[in-house]
Amino acid sequence: MQYAGGTATIPILVHLDLKGAPPKISYLRQLLPLLSYHSVSGLLVEYEDTFPYQGDLSILAAKHAYTVDDLRLFIGDCAHFNIAVIPLVQTFGHIEFALKHEAFAHLRENENYPNSLCPSKPDSFTLISAMIEQIASFHNTSPAIHIGCDEVFQLGVCSDCKGRMGDRVWSKAQLFSAHVNRVAVHVKSVNPLLRVLIWDDMLRACDVVTLESSRLKETIEPMVWFYGAQGFPDIWSRYSAVFPTIWCASAFKGASGPTATIPDLSLRVANQQAWQAVIEDNATRVTSWGGFVLTGWSRYDHFGVLCELLPSALPSLVLCLTILNHGKFTPETHALASKEVGYPEGSLISVGELKVMPSVDLHRSVPAAAIWLNSIRQAILCNAFKKFIGSDLFCGWFHQRNIAEGRLSRGVVDQLLGQVEQLIEDFDKLIFESQCLLPDVFDSAICEEWMDTHCRTYLHKLRKISNKMEQVLQFVR
Structure with missing residues (x-):
């Protein structure tokens, strides 16, 4: 000891x-x-x-x-x-x-x-x-x-x-x-x-x-x-x-x-x-x-x-x-x-590099190891979200100024919307998985706080962006 x-x-x-x-x-x-x-x-x-x-x-x-x-x-x-x-x-x-x-x-x-x-x-x-x-x-x-x-x-x-x-x-x-x-x-x-x-x-x-x-x-x-x-x-x-x-x-x-x-x-x-x-x-x-x-x-x-x-x-x-x-x-x-x-x-x-999900034998791992993997998935998605909103494509072609003046490229916005929809799908899956795993270890209030703080926050922002893109695409020819 x-x-x-x-x-x-x-x-x-x-x-x-x-x-x-x-x-x-x-x-x-x-x-x-x-x-x-x-x-x-x-x-x-x-x-x-x-x-x-x-x-x-x-x-x-x-x-x-x-x-x-x-x-x-x-x-x-x-x-x-x-x-x-x-x-x-x-x-x-x-x-x-x-x-x-x-x-x-x-x-x-x-x-x-x-x-x-x-x-x-x-x-x-x-x-x-x-x-x-x-x-x-x-x-x-x-x-x-x-x-x-x-x-x-x-x-x-x-x-x-x-x-x-x-x-x-x-x-x-x-x-x-x-x-x-x-x-x-x-x-x-x-x-x-x-x-x-x-x-x-x-x-x-x-x-x-x-x-x-x-x-x-x-x-x-x-x-x-x-x-x-x-x-x-x-x-x-x-x-x-x-x-x-x-x-x-x-x-x-x-x-x-x-x-x-x-x-x-x-x-x-x-x-x-x-x-x-x-x-x-x-x-x-x-x-x-x-x-x-x-x-x-x-x-x-x-x-x-x-x-x-x-x-x-x-x-x-x-x-x-x-x-x-x-x-x-x-x-x-x-x-x-x-x-x-x-x-x-x-x-x-290398898990900390957050590039891909690790291959882990859960039967030989630590107690509630699935929550560890769930958190890695969250961190990867969080990084993907930050990379998306900081990307040249998003910042350069979907700036608030572009939207206000109607100077939008439909091809670029379609491409961005596809990325947003994929992130929304991934965060939805993450939340579902969290709802299944977290209650084994924590009470319901803690589970909800975790998902609100580290999952739904990003999901709400993505849906807001998605709604805006779909709205402006109606007027882009």
Whole structure:
């Protein structure tokens, strides 16, 4: 259950981002043998509004939230496979799912934006404490809890925070640290055995003196996230001088753009390779690596559209896990991952080129692999749509000016109309296929959102173009 990267060995965890597209528990249970096979030792589970909050917090639970019985069943199955479940609950930034509600809107740092909590209002800590108590008590066998704290875009801007910083002569970094420490101490009061993790990005601008004086090293362990191939933040000398344990986070999905439907496998491989280099370069500097998390985002934030669905990203996850367990990316590891997902050609990465549909043995592939292929088909059609509306033929002969003046070539418009009708037919088939496949994994609301966002949007535009072409052709001789 370890990452083999040069001289370092680190436990592997997989992040489940359940906001917006929570798979059915039956599907999540199907994934556990796959994760166990790849030596995954833990799941970082970001519930957001899918946790079955009770009492005064019940308003936070979405209609598609899991039931208590479902989660107990899943956590029990995880224990059977020796996979720890570490809950992630946002307690500072990215807390839109709570602050969007009128009952908690007064706790916003900026009244216009529900993404950041005010750390100075007494009721803020009341809310966070209650959330932590319910999450921590439910996960009473977890080794750690992640309290978020990334991208606190609104910090120290409200009158309460400005007054507090003025009275205590605090910087924004000190205001941030005070809230994080308070939350972490409360976690320890609920369960002294819990390790407390946070995302690191709000600490990246801090020097060693600021980090030392914050006393964060006594309460939390930072998790450094980086999803690119280059441009790593220059933080290792500072972090290693302060924090005894540092965690790492790459990505297997949710890092290819907010509207992506399949991961960019070349970039995902490059991301793992970048992390391998960083770990090896800092093997003697960092005292302890807490764990290596493969993140899998479902939305860029609570209000964003759905990006890659979990089944569509499993081949990426398999590829990334294979790389991590073998310590590097080679033709051999590529071939192993390709074969495991039913792509024996050993060229899984070429799927990302989106030119033709791959030939996949679904009987030897990952759970719900048909949804992966469905997403590839969607991505190919999306590219075809963009290529069509950006083509010389469409832009040069069906411009709004041409239409307004009636300067149209019937031959060209007939040709364009044929292309549009073919795309409409292909998108209709895609939607029908999606309607058959998605309900096996997701509830009806998620299925509809996916098809509206990634299928019907293009279909509506194409039909509008088709109707316009048929209309103008009546007057072209």
